[in-house]
Amino acid sequence: MIGHRWAHFLLYLATGCIAFLAWRLWTALAVSAGIAIVSVALQIAKASLAHSPVDGRALIVNVFGVVAGVLLALNILTFRANSTRHQVAKTEGQVPSGPE
Numbered sequence: 001m002i003g004h005r006w007a008h009f010l011l012y013l014a015t016g017c018i019a020f021l022a023w024r025l026w027t028a029l030a031v032s033a034g035i036a037i038v039s040v041a042l043q044i045a046k047a048s049l050a051h052s053p054v055d056g057r058a059l060i061v062n063v064f065g066v067v068a069g070v071l072l073a074l075n076i077l078t079f080r081a082n083s084t085r086h087q088v089a090k091t092e093g094q095v096p097s098g099p100e
Helices: 004-022 025-049 056-091
Strands: none
Touching: 004 025, 004 056, 025 056
């Protein structure tokens, strides 16, 4: 069974990634930063309501999940842009299609 910290990491990763794939760069960056800030605020609120110390590991896992999602989305977007550029150049005859 997957641990709850891994589940949080993967969910925040997906959330950060989806934000970048859905919106333009600066909007997605603002949404991702907002998600990270809300995550920290929720952890602090949870700790204060339970009268316990803030779980630092949960904070780190959540924020790293958002950062990993942002980096994954940027890699996907870069790959997509390079692939599109390569296809355009190939159709215009600027890139060799293979060994001749």
